[in-house]
Amino acid sequence: MGKLIQCNGKIAKVPYHFRLTKTNVYSIEEVCYYIRHNIYMMQEEVFDREFALWLRGELQMDTTADKLEHLILTHHDIKDIVVTICCSCDYYEEEEINELIRIMDEIEKLPKYARKKRKGDNYLRCKSYEKALEEYEKIFESDEILQADTSVYGDLFHNMGVASVNMGEFHEASDYFLKAYEKNGREESLAQCLFSLRLCKDVERFKKLIKELDIPQEKQNQWEQEYQRVVENSALSQSSRQIEKLRELVKSGSVEEYYDKVNTYIVRWKNEYRRQISV
Numbered sequence: 485m486g487k488l489i490q491c492n493g494k495i496a497k498v499p500y501h502f503r504l505t506k507t508n509v510y511s512i513e514e515v516c517y518y519i520r521h522n523i524y525m526m527q528e529e530v531f532d533r534e535f536a537l538w539l540r541g542e543l544q545m546d547t548t549a550d551k552l553e554h555l556i557l558t559h560h561d562i563k564d565i566v567v568t569i570c571c572s573c574d575y576y577e578e579e580e581i582n583e584l585i586r587i588m589d590e591i592e593k594l595p596k597y598a599r600k601k602r603k604g605d606n607y608l609r610c611k612s613y614e615k616a617l618e619e620y621e622k623i624f625e626s627d628e629i630l631q632a633d634t635s636v637y638g639d640l641f642h643n644m645g646v647a648s649v650n651m652g653e654f655h656e657a658s659d660y661f662l663k664a665y666e667k668n669g670r671e672e673s674l675a676q677c678l679f680s681l682r683l684c685k686d687v688e689r690f691k692k693l694i695k696e697l698d699i700p701q702e703k704q705n706q707w708e709q710e711y712q713r714v715v716e717n718s719a720l721s722q723s724s725r726q727i728e729k730l731r732e733l734v735k736s737g738s739v740e741e742y743y744d745k746v747n748t749y750i751v752r753w754k755n756e757y758r759r760q761i762s763v
Contacts (some may be wrong), residue, residue: 511574547572658677
């Protein structure tokens with residue numbers, strides 16, 4: 485959890501797993517700490533019957549579990565659930581709990597599209613890229629986005645581009661970044677559009693865009709340096725080192741070890757992908 489937490493209650497043998505942030509907790513104090521430090525995404529965490537069963541089975545907190553099951557059954561909002569959890573132990577003072585309530589009230593006052601965007605941003609932050617794209621697309625499918633400023637459109641398209649890049653969809657990413665630039669006028673969005681075109685090797689469109697937007701040579705040189713720096717850092721990444729190791733095994737004739745490594749890496753990458761989409 486990143487902090488020493490004094491736990492006066494029972495410690496679970498089996499942790500509760502928060503799927504969005506992929507965090508395990510073993511005590512009610514750790515749950516309270518987690519809530520406070522992830523309060524802006526609490527509306528996205530599902531405290532369902534599985535959580536109530538964990539409280540009952542692992543922490544023997546029958547009374548709190550009963551209260552939560554009632555709240556869940558009667559469709560109470562996340563604020564009531566959070567307050568019930570935080571009041572079930574002495575980890576937070578009343579003033580601290582009131583502060584959590586104030587923050588959740590502020591979130592609730594946001595326009596509907598802004599709450600959806602926050603949800604997508606949380607998925608993006610937690611590297612659940614497909615889920616992030618799904619949330620952003622839902623905003624554009626409804627009339628609620630009509631309330632938003634042009635800059636909000638730009639931020640949405642930019643984040644959709646970020647999600648697409650991380651999924652390896654570079655052409656789609658370049659489209660999103662270009663739409664973002666047209667809405668927000670931010671150089672960052674334009675630079676990411678050009679980087680995406682470089683990654684998918686669309687030289688013709690890359691040159692055409694530079695000409696159409698009359699990008700100064702000085703700015704082109706600056707972005708080229710940034711691009712090369714990113715490429716170099718990527719080459720030093722763990723995945724790149726693993727692929728390079730596979731090439732070395734092939735060259736050395738270590739075929740059996742090569743296939744063992746390939747299978748190991750594929751399983752690892754598949755599991756990582758499943759973690760990204762299983763929120």
